[in-house]
Amino acid sequence: MIELLHVRSFLAVVEAGGLRPAARRLGLSPSSVLEHLRGLERELEIALLRRGAGGFAPTAEGARFLPLARALLRTAEEAGRVVRSGALRLAASTNIGVYLIQDAVADYAAGSRAEAGGEVALWIGGNPEVAGRLERGEADLAAMEWWDGRPGFEAALWRREPLCLIAGPRHRLAGRGRVPLSALDGEVLFGGERGSGTGMLLRRRLGARADALRTIDGLGSTEAVKRAVRSGRGLSLVLRGAVVEEAAAGQLALLEIEGVALDKELWLVTPAGLPRQAPAARFRDFLLAGEAARGGAPISPAAGSAGPAGGPG
Amino acid sequence: MIELLHVRSFLAVVEAGGLRPAARRLGLSPSSVLEHLRGLERELEIALLRRGAGGFAPTAEGARFLPLARALLRTAEEAGRVVRSGALRLAASTNIGVYLIQDAVADYAAGSRAEAGGEVALWIGGNPEVAGRLERGEADLAAMEWWDGRPGFEAALWRREPLCLIAGPRHRLAGRGRVPLSALDGEVLFGGERGSGTGMLLRRRLGARADALRTIDGLGSTEAVKRAVRSGRGLSLVLRGAVVEEAAAGQLALLEIEGVALDKELWLVTPAGLPRQAPAARFRDFLLAGEAARGGAPISPAAGSAGPAGGPG
DNA sequence: ACACGTTACGGCAACCGTAAGGATT
DNA sequence: AATCCTTACGGTTGCCGTAACGTGT
Numbered sequence: 001m002i003e004l005l006h007v008r009s010f011l012a013v014v015e016a017g018g019l020r021p022a023a024r025r026l027g028l029s030p031s032s033v034l035e036h037l038r039g040l041e042r043e044l045e046i047a048l049l050r051r052g053a054g055g056f057a058p059t060a061e062g063a064r065f066l067p068l069a070r071a072l073l074r075t076a077e078e079a080g081r082v083v084r085s086g087a088l089r090l091a092a093s094t095n096i097g098v099y100l101i102q103d104a105v106a107d108y109a110a111g112s113r114a115e116a117g118g119e120v121a122l123w124i125g126g127n128p129e130v131a132g133r134l135e136r137g138e139a140d141l142a143a144m145e146w147w148d149g150r151p152g153f154e155a156a157l158w159r160r161e162p163l164c165l166i167a168g169p170r171h172r173l174a175g176r177g178r179v180p181l182s183a184l185d186g187e188v189l190f191g192g193e194r195g196s197g198t199g200m201l202l203r204r205r206l207g208a209r210a211d212a213l214r215t216i217d218g219l220g221s222t223e224a225v226k227r228a229v230r231s232g233r234g235l236s237l238v239l240r241g242a243v244v245e246e247a248a249a250g251q252l253a254l255l256e257i258e259g260v261a262l263d264k265e266l267w268l269v270t271p272a273g274l275p276r277q278a279p280a281a282r283f284r285d286f287l288l289a290g291e292a293a294r295g296g297a298p299i300s301p302a303a304g305s306a307g308p309a310g311g312p313g
Numbered sequence: 314m315i316e317l318l319h320v321r322s323f324l325a326v327v328e329a330g331g332l333r334p335a336a337r338r339l340g341l342s343p344s345s346v347l348e349h350l351r352g353l354e355r356e357l358e359i360a361l362l363r364r365g366a367g368g369f370a371p372t373a374e375g376a377r378f379l380p381l382a383r384a385l386l387r388t389a390e391e392a393g394r395v396v397r398s399g400a401l402r403l404a405a406s407t408n409i410g411v412y413l414i415q416d417a418v419a420d421y422a423a424g425s426r427a428e429a430g431g432e433v434a435l436w437i438g439g440n441p442e443v444a445g446r447l448e449r450g451e452a453d454l455a456a457m458e459w460w461d462g463r464p465g466f467e468a469a470l471w472r473r474e475p476l477c478l479i480a481g482p483r484h485r486l487a488g489r490g491r492v493p494l495s496a497l498d499g500e501v502l503f504g505g506e507r508g509s510g511t512g513m514l515l516r517r518r519l520g521a522r523a524d525a526l527r528t529i530d531g532l533g534s535t536e537a538v539k540r541a542v543r544s545g546r547g548l549s550l551v552l553r554g555a556v557v558e559e560a561a562a563g564q565l566a567l568l569e570i571e572g573v574a575l576d577k578e579l580w581l582v583t584p585a586g587l588p589r590q591a592p593a594a595r596f597r598d599f600l601l602a603g604e605a606a607r608g609g610a611p612i613s614p615a616a617g618s619a620g621p622a623g624g625p626g
Numbered sequence: 627a628c629a630c631g632t633t634a635c636g637g638c639a640a641c642c643g644t645a646a647g648g649a650t651t
Numbered sequence: 652a653a654t655c656c657t658t659a660c661g662g663t664t665g666c667c668g669t670a671a672c673g674t675g676t
Contacts (some may be wrong), residue, residue, distance in 0.1 A: 001317055001318050001321065001389070002317055002389045002392065002393075003316060003317060003318070004314055004315055004316060004317055005314050005316070005666090008314065014586050015585075015586070018629090018630070018631085019630075019631060019632090020629075020630065020631085028666095028667075028668090029667065029668050029669080030630090030631075030632085031632080031633080031634095031667075031668075031669090032666065032667050032668075034631075034632070034633095035665085035666075035667085036666090039665085044392070044393055044396055046396055046397065048396075050588070051631075055630080055631095056631095057588055058586060058587075058588055058591075059588065060588065060590055060591045060592060061396045061397070062588075063453075063584065063586070063587045063588055063591040063593070063594075064395060064396055064453060064591070064592075064593075065392060065395070065396050066450075066584045066586060066587075067447065067448065067449070067450035067465075067584045068388060068391070068392045068395060068396075068450035069392075069450075070448075070450070070465055070584075071388055071448070071449045071450045072385065072388050072389060072392075075381060075384055075385050075388065076314070076315045076385060078381070079315065079357070079378060079381045079382075079385070080315075080357055082377060082378070082381060083357055083359055083361075083374045083377055083378050083381075084359065084374070129442065132445075134380065135380065135383075135384070136380070136384045136449075137379075137380035137381035137382075137383070137384045140377060152380075152383055216540075224537070227529075231546075233544075271376065271379045271380045271383075273327050273328070273371060273376065273379060274371075274376045274379075275363075275370055275371055275372065275373060275375075275376055277373055278371075278373045278376040278377070279373060279377075280376070280377075281376075318641090331654095331655070331656090332655075332656065332657095333654080333655070333656085341641095341642075341643090342642065342643050342644080343655090343656075343657090344642075344643075344644090344657080344658080344659095345641065345642050345643075347656075347657070347658095348640080348641075348642085349641090352640085364656075368655080368656095369656095
């Protein structure tokens with residue numbers, strides 16, 4: 001097992017360019033630092049530094065280890081800070097963060113104003129980036145559009161958010177409200193954000209019939225999709241919560257497909273083994289309870305590391 | 314300084330639910346594991362575990378530390394593997410990775426086939442994600458559209474890639490070739506990928522005149538922008554290398570703006586302190602030399618952690 | 627003379643296991 | 652009785668500084 005003490009000495013030697021200046025900087029003796037270097041090289045079973053005239057220089061292997069060493073120390077140092085700071089770090093997938101979760105965050109902050117730990121720091125990004133934040137310990141709780149069930153985490157079904165088929169106000173299907181699946185043949189369908197999984201969902205629910213649609217991906221954001229649809233160039237499938245305002249204003253027409261229930265499962269993911277009183281667990285339970293009270297989706301705890309199968313589509 | 318040995322014991326206790334099973338799993342005695350826990354809590358100056366009947370449970374602080382602990386051990390374990398594996402891990406910002414760097418990678422791999430370490434693993438993503446990979450030691454070399462000069466890394470100017478104003482083949486400006494800046498007033502301009510920095514560059518070069526343009530952001534990918542421009546709905550500013558094929562095929566018209574030189578600086582970034590013979594340094598020098606031979610941009614070494622100021626626009 | 631890397635040596639704390647104590651189920 | 656956490660004790664190892672040696676500038 002590598003020791004962070006050794007790593008720190010290695011880094012100091014590389015950056016200071018020598019044993020003695022590194023020792024000065026660390027407040028240690030040169031012999032101790034040398035011992036650390038030896039220990040690290042013995043542990044990794046590889047030479048990290050080349051002894052040259054008047055100093056050290058990293059070998060090719062040492063150079064490759066360098067950013068990893070920095071990352072280790074940075075994480076270790078951050079640990080001390082993170083453990084103490086009480087704010088809940090919430091990471092949300094773009095659509096959720098923009099359209100769905102902000103009210104809940106405000107409600108929670110208002111409701112727990114008296115208690116400690118009511119602050120919530122919201123970070124919004126793509127679903128893969130959210131997963132990365134969670135895995136690196138940069139977020140305590142994640143609200144996501146899909147979760148791949150990687151070990152060490154617990155996923156709970158938050159809600160099933162309906163997907164709406166949207167059309168421009170002058171589209172030929174705009175006034176129909178409810179249309180048969182066959183009415184979509186040959187229509188252009190704009191895909192959602194990369195990694196949002198809408199395409200995968202569509203294929204799973206519509207089966208072979210989905211092939212009759214001309215899907216266009218790569219538009220990036222939901223806002224870009226909405227703009228494209230408003231201009232009449234095609235249809236799209238988006239979370240209902242993302243278009244309620246445009247629908248009310250008559251800028252977008254909402255359609256249902258007969259006999260096909262399309263909704264997207266949204267997940268709340270936390271590290272496994274949380275105690276009940278942990279801020280992340282409390283906010284998660286607050287969200288789940290709020291959804292249950294709203295008469296929403298049936299709640300399955302999805303304990304363990306069980307989660308929905310499949311990745312982004 | 315935290316010790317990874319302690320972290321490993323903490324994690325084992327949480328996951329195994331108790332001292333003895335954790336000790337069994339680690340091949341240690343319970344007293345040793347207990348000593349590790351005490352050491353960790355003393356180091357962090359905070360209680361991580363609550364002693365309950367028949368086992369341990371993490372406190373709120375311990376729960377927050379959990380994913381960080383996993384990240385630490387994962388990185389440490391990965392270090393051993395990464396240091397040994399010889400493949401060069403190259404991360405490239407989307408446009409560079411898709412349009413500009415693939416030929417160079419192929420040339421390098423072909424040229425150094427006889428030597429060891431000629432393999433290059435290319436990862437493509439947004440500029441912020443590329444920076445993250447570099448910083449976490451998940452890439453040895455990054456080719457980027459902007460670099461914020463964070464410490465511990467060296468940025469070298471690779472080339473100045475010209476930006477082209479593109480229009481659809483039936484756009485009113487399509488045949489003009491070279492237009493005055495005033496001809497663009499009131500035109501719709503599609504922005505590039507989020508974080509690509511094109512918007513920032515535009516504002517810096519055009520100054521107040523840029524405000525006369527109606528810029529639309531959020532289209533996501535360059536491919537989406539190209540499609541929008543081809544349909545005649547507006548103009549855009551993209552790397553010339555990204556549209557050479559469409560220009561040759563007559564699907565897009567290339568325009569120049571009189572008196573305004575727009576080009577984007579592309580950077581090669583590595584961890585600071587690389588030895589000359591490190592794979593990352595060798596491939597970087599290969600790219601720089603190739604650009605110099607092509608009579609390209611003047612090369613400034615940009616030593617130290619100096620880099621272009623400013624972030625994404 | 628100066629700074630560097632390296633080695634030798636001794637004090638001290640930490641690691642580790644064995645064994646036993648006390649509490650809970 | 653079984654299992655748990657905890658403590659006490661001793662062998663061994665690693666950390667650390669002081670001091671000295673050899674080398675290159």
